[in-house]
Amino acid sequence: MHDATGVASVGWLMIALPLLGAAVLLLGGKALDKAGPYLAVLLSWAAFVIGLLIVLQLHGRGAEERSMHLHLYSWIPAGALNLDAGLLIDQLSTTFVLLITFVGSLIMVYSLGYMEHDPDKRRFFAYLNLFVASMLLLVLADSYVLLFVGWEGVGLASYLLIGFWNWNPAYATAANKAFFLNRVGDMGMILAMAIMFWAWGKLDFAGVNAAVAGTGKGTLLAIGLCLLVAACGKSAQFPLQSWLGDAMAGPTPVSALIHAATMVTAGVYLIVRSNVIFTASENARLAVCIVGAITLAAGAIIGCAKDDLKKALAASTMSQIGYMVLAAGLGPVGYAFAIFHLVTHGFFKAGMFLGAGSVMHGMNDQVDMRRFGGLSTVMKITWVTFGLGFLAIIGFPGLSGFWSKDKIIESAFVGEGWKPWVFGLTALLAAGVTAFYMSRLFFMTFMGKRRWTEDVHPHESPLTMTVPMMILAVGSAFLGLILGPTNIMTDWLEPVVGAHEEGHPVIGQYPLMAITVVLMIIGVAIAWKMYWRDDVPITPPVGSALTQAARRDLGQDDLNEAAFQRPGLHLTRSLVFFDNKVVDGGGNGLAAGIGGSSARLKKMQNGYVRSYSLTMLLGVVAILGAWWVVQ
Amino acid sequence: MTLTSYIYLSVVLFSIGAAVVLLRRNAIIVFMGVELMLNAANLAFVTFARMQGKLDGQVIALFVMVVAAAEVVVGLAIIMAIFRARRSVSVDDVNLLKL
Numbered sequence: 001m002h003d004a005t006g007v008a009s010v011g012w013l014m015i016a017l018p019l020l021g022a023a024v025l026l027l028g029g030k031a032l033d034k035a036g037p038y039l040a041v042l043l044s045w046a047a048f049v050i051g052l053l054i055v056l057q058l059h060g061r062g063a064e065e066r067s068m069h070l071h072l073y074s075w076i077p078a079g080a081l082n083l084d085a086g087l088l089i090d091q092l093s094t095t096f097v098l099l100i101t102f103v104g105s106l107i108m109v110y111s112l113g114y115m116e117h118d119p120d121k122r123r124f125f126a127y128l129n130l131f132v133a134s135m136l137l138l139v140l141a142d143s144y145v146l147l148f149v150g151w152e153g154v155g156l157a158s159y160l161l162i163g164f165w166n167w168n169p170a171y172a173t174a175a176n177k178a179f180f181l182n183r184v185g186d187m188g189m190i191l192a193m194a195i196m197f198w199a200w201g202k203l204d205f206a207g208v209n210a211a212v213a214g215t216g217k218g219t220l221l222a223i224g225l226c227l228l229v230a231a232c233g234k235s236a237q238f239p240l241q242s243w244l245g246d247a248m249a250g251p252t253p254v255s256a257l258i259h260a261a262t263m264v265t266a267g268v269y270l271i272v273r274s275n276v277i278f279t280a281s282e283n284a285r286l287a288v289c290i291v292g293a294i295t296l297a298a299g300a301i302i303g304c305a306k307d308d309l310k311k312a313l314a315a316s317t318m319s320q321i322g323y324m325v326l327a328a329g330l331g332p333v334g335y336a337f338a339i340f341h342l343v344t345h346g347f348f349k350a351g352m353f354l355g356a357g358s359v360m361h362g363m364n365d366q367v368d369m370r371r372f373g374g375l376s377t378v379m380k381i382t383w384v385t386f387g388l389g390f391l392a393i394i395g396f397p398g399l400s401g402f403w404s405k406d407k408i409i410e411s412a413f414v415g416e417g418w419k420p421w422v423f424g425l426t427a428l429l430a431a432g433v434t435a436f437y438m439s440r441l442f443f444m445t446f447m448g449k450r451r452w453t454e455d456v457h458p459h460e461s462p463l464t465m466t467v468p469m470m471i472l473a474v475g476s477a478f479l480g481l482i483l484g485p486t487n488i489m490t491d492w493l494e495p496v497v498g499a500h501e502e503g504h505p506v507i508g509q510y511p512l513m514a515i516t517v518v519l520m521i522i523g524v525a526i527a528w529k530m531y532w533r534d535d536v537p538i539t540p541p542v543g544s545a546l547t548q549a550a551r552r553d554l555g556q557d558d559l560n561e562a563a564f565q566r567p568g569l570h571l572t573r574s575l576v577f578f579d580n581k582v583v584d585g586g587g588n589g590l591a592a593g594i595g596g597s598s599a600r601l602k603k604m605q606n607g608y609v610r611s612y613s614l615t616m617l618l619g620v621v622a623i624l625g626a627w628w629v630v631q
Numbered sequence: 632m633t634l635t636s637y638i639y640l641s642v643v644l645f646s647i648g649a650a651v652v653l654l655r656r657n658a659i660i661v662f663m664g665v666e667l668m669l670n671a672a673n674l675a676f677v678t679f680a681r682m683q684g685k686l687d688g689q690v691i692a693l694f695v696m697v698v699a700a701a702e703v704v705v706g707l708a709i710i711m712a713i714f715r716a717r718r719s720v721s722v723d724d725v726n727l728l729k730l
Contacts, residue, residue: 607725608722608723609661609722609725610652610653610654610656610661610722610723613652613653614653617649617653
């Protein structure tokens with residue numbers, strides 16, 4: 001570990017600049033209504049430039065010298081715990097920095113166009129800046145505690161942004177839901193830190209990583225599971241996934257920023273950052289794999305049934321993050337691929353969300369795909385950019401998703417016993433389902449017959465919106481090709497996540513690739529038949545039991561309500577009853593008893609000398625009598 | 632006549648004194664009741680001194696007389712002051728200590 005030098009020594013500016021932007025915009029008042037948004041975008045780009053310079057600086061060094069530590073100040077000097085605030089600038093954190101600042105800044109440029117007529121534009125950009133700053137703090141922190149500060153920061157920013165149009169009660173509820181489910185995850189994070197402190201007395205990454213060797217399996221498993229709970233909350237993984245769909249209530253750039261490119265990836269970051277712990281505990285990794293596999297399957301199934309454009313994309317995000325979590329759970333064979341898929345997914349999913357926003361922009365904010373169709377003729381740029389993202393996510397050979405997702409499927413088939421078959425087949429089949437639901441989404445929106453209502457006049461969005469989409473589309477298409485087959489990604493991350501193990505899948509690499517492509521073609525073909533060639537009914541058909549369940553998010557809300565909300569309600573009700581009757585009753589009864597008896601005793605204080613003397617006399621007699629009896 | 636008779640007399644005197652203190656309203660009379668109780672106590676002390684053949688009881692009787700004298704001075708002064716303030720020496724009128 002080296003102390004930061006050169007550009008890296010001012011690495012804190014990456015966090016400070018967007019934070020400053022948020023403060024200026026929030027405090028600046030109406031005077032900044034015009035210039036404020038531009039300032040916010042500028043500061044976000046400035047953070048990107050610093051990040052880029054730092055990566056170039058790291059690139060110039062030897063592979064083992066690329067990890068730098070920037071000490072900021074002594075933060076918590078408290079007895080056994082002596083924690084400094086510092087930034088860890090290494091391959092993993094800088095990868096995230098580039099993704100967050102580049103995609104984030106593009107989305108902010110897009111927001112300039114998308115939010116142009118919103119009266120609260122200034123507040124919106126302030127929150128975006130706050131979000132970027134928190135996310136950067138999250139990935140740059142050198143300890144779990146400082147990471148937690150950023151972790152909470154993105155939670156707050158997402159709450160503010162999802163509920164940005166909070167005059168609509170449904171949107172405000174969605175914001176609350178996201179916040180609550182995130183709090184459940186945060187509890188896991190706090191517990192993980194508590195166990196770490198109990199076991200090792202350390203909370204910084206370097207200290208924790210050094211202490212893992214020689215720790216009992218049970219402790220590591222407990223920490224791993226708590227970290228997994230934290231990751232589930234932030235990354236919308238099973239069983240804490242239900243907030244992501246509702247979170248689409250926020251303005252579309254928010255969905256793109258938070259729910260595709262950055263915040264939901266924080267859980268994957270946390271697991272990969274804690275790779276030493278997870279590598280040491282096989283059972284914890286198994287739990288991570290199971291969660292990832294369930295989520296990727298559930299997300300894919302939900303994605304097939306949704307008619308809401310953004311909610312279908314959200315289900316897809318859930319599914320793709322499931323792939324990353326599965327990869328992270330596979331251990332050393334998967335860590336690098338989890339991050340690789342995260343980076344490419346950040347590009348193509350952000351691009352598609354922005355495309356969805358562009359479609360909504362042209363369609364009077366409609367989101368029902370059954371009312372779209374045939375938009376390819378009127379929104380050519382959106383169609384092409386969205387199409388590249390679509391081809392990337394279904395794993396069209398050569399595009400980004402092909403390189404990253406196939407690597408995860410391949411890794412899932414590595415191992416012994418039942419695990420490679422279960423996880424591998426889940427990932428493989430879900431890839432086919434992904435191809436189906438993404439094609440369904442794409443065909444229903446851009447292809448086939450026009451099903452618009454008469455009052456909409458679709459038109460292409462302004463350049464501030466389309467240019468970011470184009471850049472992201474280029475990234476979606478070619479980023480995988482640049483980073484994947486050249487091993488740039490795995491080599492770059494190796495010092496952080498450990499040497500990449502070449503696994504031997506139980507099915508050969510090339511047959512596997514062929515099966516994946518065939519499944520993809522089948523998925524696309526079915527979707528083509530149902531949603532392009534045949535007419536799409538405007539009112540959704542009743543559908544099978546599975547379709548209905550998927551429309552209801554596979555009953556996750558009902559489950560949460562039955563398993564947590566109602567028992568919790570009953571518990572609090574009975575506690576309130578107990579509090580009123582027993583606790584308050586006891587306290588009030590005691591007070592009433594003392595008050596009543598004192599009111600009676602008060603009458604003895606009548607001020608008459610004679611009654612006092614009688615009291616004294618009786619007292620003396622009583623004492624003497626008692627004394628006589630004792631004698 | 633045995634010494635026990637003096638004790639009985641002392642008890643009778645004390646009871647009369649106590650009854651006066653408890654029952655009468657006039658502060659002067661109450662005061663006299665107190666004096667009667669003190670005298671009854673003194674009689675008991677002296678009698679006990681004779682019974683034991685020691686001087687302790689007589690010494691205490693002497694102290695009681697001294698204290699009683701002093702008390703009378705202060706007490707009468709207080710009663711005078713109350714009388715001048717309220718034109719009454721009834722102890723029931725002076726119940727300002729009541730809550």
